[in-house]
Amino acid sequence: xxxxxxxxxxxxxxxxxxxxxxxxxxxxxxxxxxxxxxxxxxxxxxxxxxxxxxxxxxxxxxxxxxxxxxxxxxxxxxxxxxxxxxxxxxxxxxxxxxxxxxxxxx
Numbered sequence: 001x002x003x004x005x006x007x008x009x010x011x012x013x014x015x016x017x018x019x020x021x022x023x024x025x026x027x028x029x030x031x032x033x034x035x036x037x038x039x040x041x042x043x044x045x046x047x048x049x050x051x052x053x054x055x056x057x058x059x060x061x062x063x064x065x066x067x068x069x070x071x072x073x074x075x076x077x078x079x080x081x082x083x084x085x086x087x088x089x090x091x092x093x094x095x096x097x098x099x100x101x102x103x104x105x106x
Contacts, residue, residue: 002035002053006066007080026059028066030077 008027032053041048060066063079070077094100 002033004030004032004070004075004077005080006030006063006070006077008063008082026061028060028063030058030060030066030070030075032056 007029009029034049034051034054036049036051038047038049040046058066058069060069063081067077067079069075
């Protein structure tokens with residue numbers, strides 16, 4: 001079996017705001033990558049595969065819980081850490097501040 005992937009998914013394009021969540025309380029996901037080739041189904045033409053592990057998606061509240069589950073069940077895994085975003089607070093009034101770098105012109 002292939003190595004599982006533990007990661008925190010990003011927000012969808014339909015979500016706005018910094019506190020929007022994808023998973024309703026369980027932000028960490030354990031999934032398996034595709035291990036066999038995908039071929040078109042002869043009847044419908046949809047993608048089909050004999051790989052059922054790719055359909056498994058488990059959600060966990062923390063990365064430690066996901067890692068503990070994988071280690072307890074003997075699952076090889078790769079942990080992908082998330083990159084945090086540094087937010088620089090800005091205000092409209094900062095455009096007119098005396099300490100502003102550069103000259104303000106119309």
